[in-house]
Amino acid sequence: MNNVEVLTKLFLNYLKDQRFKSQPLELYEPVNYIMELGGKRMRPVMLLMAYELFGDKLAEALPAAYAIEIFHNFSLVHDDIMDEAPLRRGKSTVHTKYDTNTGILSGDVMLIYAYKYLSQINDAKKLAEILELFNDTAIKVCEGQQLDVNFERRQDVTIDEYIKMISYKTAALLAGGMKIGAIIGGACKKDADLIYQFAWKTGVAFQLQDDILDTFGDPEKFGKKVGGDIIQNKKTYLVLKALELADPSIKAQLTILMNTPTTNEIAKVAAVKSIFENLDIRKEAEKVKNRFQEEAFQALAAIDTPESKKTPLVVIANQLLGREV
């Protein structure tokens, strides 16, 4: 069993070797740019961990791990165009550094390369199964992005709808990727489904954690600007739960705050945060997050493989979910 540091290093070495040298340069230079921009490489590393629960020739899982990472980055490139985001990991987004057309076309070719790397799986039967799973995963990611766009315009988003949206947009790719790792490793159907459940629930818990940290996190430790979701009027779990619990007058206050262009950011963040605090929303969010986290670990516990093999997954999940608040 390799730990997160060893697997990250292994993956980064593989990634470096895949550098696109092909022509036309205008198409592939932006691909190299975004792929080398960094990030935690959480998805490919967790795919490799899922592989190691069952298989012992780790190198055979690397192309699929790369496929998941290139798909993830494709979705970032296109989402950043749609969100008009200027920055990604502190650097210019692809469409800002180059232009929108480059972002569209380089993103497209990345999506195709994700399939090309996936196709390196030698076993034709496994490939067919994995391909079906990857297609359904990729469709969920697109649907999740569309739901996210729709929610910006809607005033009646329910908490269940929100959980579905973050499941599709965030959890599905982690789950699909880890199940692919498990299948390559030779997991039986039951165990492959359990690793999918583990990753799906972990992904949802991770996103809820991100919602909590965005408002209540330590500005020193949180990678993004604390209060960013409030400033952007994002309908996170915190907002939706507050709208559910608040009495009519507080609900009206929050609704007005959420529908008024932000002029004084500090005052707005303080006002919304104070509503959350009066309603004990952080505790509510952590309760739901903990429920997903527990269900994730139950799924992991049910997998038929020695407990010692599960250690790296327990460690990384705890890192992702618990230790940063």
Place this chain on the structure above:
Amino acid sequence: MNNVEVLTKLFLNYLKDQRFKSQPLELYEPVNYIMELGGKRMRPVMLLMAYELFGDKLAEALPAAYAIEIFHNFSLVHDDIMDEAPLRRGKSTVHTKYDTNTGILSGDVMLIYAYKYLSQINDAKKLAEILELFNDTAIKVCEGQQLDVNFERRQDVTIDEYIKMISYKTAALLAGGMKIGAIIGGACKKDADLIYQFAWKTGVAFQLQDDILDTFGDPEKFGKKVGGDIIQNKKTYLVLKALELADPSIKAQLTILMNTPTTNEIAKVAAVKSIFENLDIRKEAEKVKNRFQEEAFQALAAIDTPESKKTPLVVIANQLLGREV
């Protein structure tokens, strides 16, 4: 052997049954819109014809035919955004009818659905082979689009480079699709490669034909506006050949015409057309087109299947290539 009318009808019936009913509506309505906008359905029909050279259970090739058509339409949706094209087949383009973000995301999900339909191939070994071919085809289409974009900015495009660009942008998908049809039908490697050659050369000849018709076609019969390429300063085969053959003063005239914003469309078309006529460019273009056409038919002739089975392909290729000038 079914002829083009029968196969088109069969394909259109299949297409109608695939209508996306899924949520979110905002994602899938644009997909239904573009898929039902019409077009000749040349690629899927020719894939079915390639299948019929070797196989006799036509229905098994329909999902792959649909995959090629949905991929083609994905590329149109994204290309139309990049080209800022308001119209497609006389109707609003997707990004004009909806918006650019919808065009990007609905296009993305179409690309994924192309793979999903392709994955319906039951034979795992054939699927692995076809997947590899489809990946390489899709990458060529993206690279062709990038070369086309690059050529707009370049003044030193060679005829060889132009042929490569149209091969990738137009011929590759026809070739990849027909080879997929042949493989599903059970063709041996040699015959599958020959059908690829036939389609590739036919695709290039078809694009050269389109270049010729865009300037010299009958406005009554040509689907697009005659002279459109000249007005848009497109570096077609006609222009590149004229630049090669012209003496310095005519070359300078043509270069100025091509680099000046069009104010009087009729005068500009007449001026460029007159340069082409003085240099006998139409004849040059037809010579090259005929060479590709002959090579295409040579490849078809070499395929080891009864000549009678090849009739629908001969008919459709002649329709596409010869009878409209």
